[in-house]
Amino acid sequence: MSGMQVQEKKTVTLGSLWRDKKSRGVIMQIIAVIGILLFLGNIVSNTVENLDRLGVKVGFDFLTEPANYDINQTLIEYDSSDSHFRAGLVGLLNTLLVAACGIVVATILGFTAGVLRLSHNFVLNRLMQVYVEITRNVPVLLQILLWHGIIIHSLPVPKKAEAIMDVVFATNRGVFLPQPIPQEGFGWVWIALLVAIVFAVLFKRYANKVQVETGKLIPAIWIGAAAIVGLPLIVFMLLGAPVEMSYPALKGFNFKGGFVIKPEFMALWFALSLYTGAFIAEIVRAGIQSVSHGQTEAAHALGIRPNFTMRLVVIPQAMRVIIPPLISQYLNLTKNSSLAIAIGYMDLVATIGGISLNQTGRALESMGIVLGIYLFISLFISALMNLYNKRVALVSR
């Protein structure tokens, strides 16, 4: 600022610009932008200079070097001789898996609890209140640790595990389930499923058209659902059930075969779903309550059945209130999944931002990658939900 005043005396043009309110505002903004840029430039040049002085090279070439460590949950093939890049990819997929599973369960849980909290049934109502208030008010990290502790301490070790229905084993090293392994010809079942989905969508459109033109109701949703389940099933049977089951069996230290859900994944999934579900429940409750009771009464007065009143009158209006905060909750859940590190779930932070970082010492680069990916995931979810929001938002006519 002192610099500015000196200039003011020297040049008449600058002085008059400064006295003018509008141009002063512009000048101040330019100064602010330059200040911020200089500050950022300073940090970057300082870092580069310091690293240079220590003889540390900045670069991403380490990503192609072999990672040399193993990961216990891999959705794609991975071996310790694969690159750091692939290890990071395995971690990213694990993050996306737990985020996606968490979002689905949290949404179901949240909508159920939100609606039940408005129920006139005293017990249900209070039960949901207890759920919401307890899970919402305990830090999610503690809940993750609690679930992990419960799972590893309460479930038996593999050697003492007893079978549930002969084929399922719940142990503190995971729940082992039989896994169907598709054999030759199974591709037809996928094709049948695809055909059924296309049919269901087209049929729903046709039903809507019929309803608009004639007022006749066709139960398109049920027929569509029947097609989606039925058609692949029929094809599957006709092909003579082309799958082989892989059953878990105790061999040495652990179960082999089948499909395993690791305790770390379960703990993270439960904790995140329950925690975020509680927030969603409150959002849903607020959304429904924001629709004035007059709307329901008006719908009833027009002779619309309660079921349709909810589906066609209340929920569409409630959704406008629900969607924006719901986006935030989805983003929160995704970002909270990075707490996985506390229980050793190998997510993005634990792989590229953890072990790779440590082995290569490339802290700046690794953290940069992790930050960038989280930013991208969040913006992507946000964009998707905003798209949906636009569809349900109030259209001004």
Added chain:
Amino acid sequence: MKKLLPIAVSLAALTAMNVSASTLEDVQSRGVLKCGVSTGLAGFAAPNDSGQWEGLDVDLCRAVAAAVLGDSEKVEYVPLTSKVRFEVLKSGEIDVLSRVTTWTFTRDASLGLNFAGVNYYDGQGFMVPAALGVTSAKGLDGASICIQTGTTTELNAAEYFKLNGMTYEPVPVETSAEGRQNYIAGRCDVYTTDASALAAQRSVFEDPTAHVVLPEIISKEPLGPVVRHGDDQWLDIVKWSHNAMLNAEELNINSKNLDERAANAKDPAAQGLLGSNEAKLGAMLGLDKKWAYNIIKQVGNYSESFERNVGKSTALKLERGLNALWTNGGIQYAPPLK
């Protein structure tokens, strides 16, 4: 605006300039040594019942403080996780890192750091419950293994199992407390880390005898203090603080007999180390004549430090083994004080 920019730029350039005095001057003007240690590893660096830090790694910090400041108590301990340790050292928040850090090629060559010696020769081992009946690491095919992340440990395990054609389920754990919990609950069959740390972990179990450490040592883990690149004087000081303790043991000088030895004119080696004759070893490092005297007086020689923190009389019950002096069949070998 045109006149403003150069002012701002030169200001920014000024703040970006790095005014870095030598680490020695920094520490002396600050009057306290900042030393990065473990977040709590019995025998190496852990606070005792009265809150004082103790351990083999802590003794190294104390030795450097005694040499540089004349007082082994003038240390500020900065507990660090394995993940942040190198960044904290590089950024200058600490003066020396003494945190069971394995000296490896990659770390030495690519991280802008220098290793100043080895204060404990370690190797990675496996611990299993005795009830499991396993007697060799070769019998661990298919086991679940708790591994502390962010260390050389997971690389060694991956390599060992691959070489021997065995499979395993890695169970990554972040802290030793978490590792213990997983191991005790049976989430993993095996706990693997440096053999000294296994001994430390076992010492805090309810029944230490119910767990055995398998005979295989699958890696070399030379643990030592680390400093930043680019300050050779400071590297020398840390290196020779450790070597002074080793040389003292070799010369049979300890915290009890050093005054007697320093006064003995027929003992030039001891007098040189302790700064009581004309030898100017301290000055060559930029330190006081009494630098090594202070180390031995206040911290003791290597043997005293070893026995006090991890030796036979402690809960860890570690043998000297590789860490015996070269004269006693070990590989601890300090260059001569000449």
